Amino acid sequence: MKPSSIITLLTDFGLSDPYVAMMKGVILSINAGARTVDITHDISPGAIYRAATVIRETYRFFPAGTIHVGVVDPGVGSDRRMIALEANGHVFVGPDNGLFWLILQEATDARVVHLTEKRFFLSSVSSTFHGRDVFAPVAAHLSLGMALENAGVLITDPTPLLSPIPRLERNALVGQITHVDHFGNLISNVGAETLHRFLGPSRPLIQVGTLTIGRLDRIYSDVEEGMPLAFLNSSDLLEVAVNLGRASEVVGVEKEDLIGTPVRISKAS
Numbered sequence: 342m343k344p345s346s347i348i349t350l351l352t353d354f355g356l357s358d359p360y361v362a363m364m365k366g367v368i369l370s371i372n373a374g375a376r377t378v379d380i381t382h383d384i385s386p387g388a389i390y391r392a393a394t395v396i397r398e399t400y401r402f403f404p405a406g407t408i409h410v411g412v413v414d415p416g417v418g419s420d421r422r423m424i425a426l427e428a429n430g431h432v433f434v435g436p437d438n439g440l441f442w443l444i445l446q447e448a449t450d451a452r453v454v455h456l457t458e459k460r461f462f463l464s465s466v467s468s469t470f471h472g473r474d475v476f477a478p479v480a481a482h483l484s485l486g487m488a489l490e491n492a493g494v495l496i497t498d499p500t501p502l503l504s505p506i507p508r509l510e511r512n513a514l515v516g517q518i519t520h521v522d523h524f525g526n527l528i529s530n531v532g533a534e535t536l537h538r539f540l541g542p543s544r545p546l547i548q549v550g551t552l553t554i555g556r557l558d559r560i561y562s563d564v565e566e567g568m569p570l571a572f573l574n575s576s577d578l579l580e581v582a583v584n585l586g587r588a589s590e591v592v593g594v595e596k597e598d599l600i601g602t603p604v605r606i607s608k609a610s
Contacts, residue, residue: 426441549594
């Protein structure tokens, strides 16, 4: 695979601290021709599942050969491995904590390397900032054409993602809210295929907190301003929103408790 000069960054660092800039500085010091692209740095701290879904949704819109660095790493400094992998024509670098598991599950062929070659790390590696000291320099070397296998040892047992899975419960499909976006929309872990398989020809009855919605719509303007709706979003996930409003404020659940709130779907009679 031809290496790309494009390196994307996804972290839970936020933008008020210099951590992201440090990573970019390391990359540019090794490959001055690299182009860094920020996917997001607003992942909630330690939210591996959310980071995994974001990188899966995003990477495919970049050119083949793009290198994607993900750093949502609550286990940094522990015995968790550091990895790089090639899958679906892209390269990914980050902690072995399930962050890239969804991509591996979709890959027809993939190679995963445990990063052990310290000559491609910074000379001094801290125990708390592997994003700067390991993942950024490895990504930069890969962008210069280094073979994946040169970075370490091939492995066949990457760590799976501990992810919430929709379940059947008393004739209902029960998922949960996994993300609240900038607009206050509630994004669930219920995918289109799972939903359609459960519903068949039936109309849905969707319950989230105190909110009940009795149909699937297609776009926000299918309902009146201020009214709630449910639809399958651009990532084929069930989403609950309010037209020109914030669903997060009308479901009767405190803001800090929204993540993990059950989404209960039954078949309307």
